[in-house]
Amino acid sequence: MADGYALALQKALVTALKADAGVSALVSTRVYDQPPQSATRPYLRIGAIEPRPLRTDCKKAANLTFGIEAHSRPVTSGRVEATRCAEAIVSALDEAALTVTGFDAVQVHWQTQTVDQDSDGQSYTAIVAFTALLDG
Amino acid sequence: MKKSGFGATKAMLNRITPEIEAKFEDANRENAEMIVDMAKVLIPSVTGTNRALIRNMPGADGSQLIDFGPKAKVIEGERGPRPFVNPAMAATKKKRAARSRKAIRDAIKAVK
Numbered sequence: 001m002a003d004g005y006a007l008a009l010q011k012a013l014v015t016a017l018k019a020d021a022g023v024s025a026l027v028s029t030r031v032y033d034q035p036p037q038s039a040t041r042p043y044l045r046i047g048a049i050e051p052r053p054l055r056t057d058c059k060k061a062a063n064l065t066f067g068i069e070a071h072s073r074p075v076t077s078g079r080v081e082a083t084r085c086a087e088a089i090v091s092a093l094d095e096a097a098l099t100v101t102g103f104d105a106v107q108v109h110w111q112t113q114t115v116d117q118d119s120d121g122q123s124y125t126a127i128v129a130f131t132a133l134l135d136g
Numbered sequence: 137m138k139k140s141g142f143g144a145t146k147a148m149l150n151r152i153t154p155e156i157e158a159k160f161e162d163a164n165r166e167n168a169e170m171i172v173d174m175a176k177v178l179i180p181s182v183t184g185t186n187r188a189l190i191r192n193m194p195g196a197d198g199s200q201l202i203d204f205g206p207k208a209k210v211i212e213g214e215r216g217p218r219p220f221v222n223p224a225m226a227a228t229k230k231k232r233a234a235r236s237r238k239a240i241r242d243a244i245k246a247v248k
Binding site: 050127129 | 169170173174176177178179180184187219220223224226227228
């Protein structure tokens with residue numbers, strides 16, 4: 001069975017993030033859907049993907065809102081590392097020509113980002129939100 | 137205060153059909169869904185429980201009530217920072233305004 005919008009986009013995102021030099025410099029290849037318990041920080045995690053069908057007369061398409069999370073536990077630098085990861089994610093994905101198997105990625109637009117301290121008081125999480133339009 | 141042109145506006149308002157009202161409701165629903173989607177992406181939650189509780193509920197008059205779930209109150213307090221509600225509202229503001237403007241423009245065209 002072919003992948004639907006969400007799974008096809010997720011695969012494309014992992015590929016694009018791992019291939020980006022700016023992202024790799026910060027997290028190496030640590031881009032996860034479900035990170036292992038002992039994952040070295042910083043790492044990226046594919047966050048929520050919310051697809052919505054687009055009603056058109058002759059074609060199928062979907063608008064997807066998705067997030068990429070950067071998890072950081074710096075010793076001294078506060079939110080700087082998480083923010084750097086967020087900026088690298090934006091640089092890698094904003095208006096990127098993603099290769100999504102089975103679909104045409106018409107546009108990928110950065111919407112917003114948040115960086116907050118986690119409840120453990122040591123970790124920071126950045127969430128970068130995008131919207132994508134997939135055709136097909 | 138001088139009031140003029142109300143007669144023409146009133147006449148246009150009287151020509152609003154249920155189809156035009158339905159278009160307004162669609163625009164309003166799409167705007168609410170956009171906020172919900174963005175909030176679901178921005179909520180700092182490892183599990184999907186709190187994410188799933190974010191939803192929009194349509195009112196009988198075409199309004200939309202957005203429930204951001206219990207996490208909104210716990211981590212944001214009454215007047216504190218709102219780490220996923222306010223960013224979701226702010227990030228979608230321009231698109232929501234554009235959609236609303238388009239609905240109004242289409243309605244004016246239809247009744248003029």
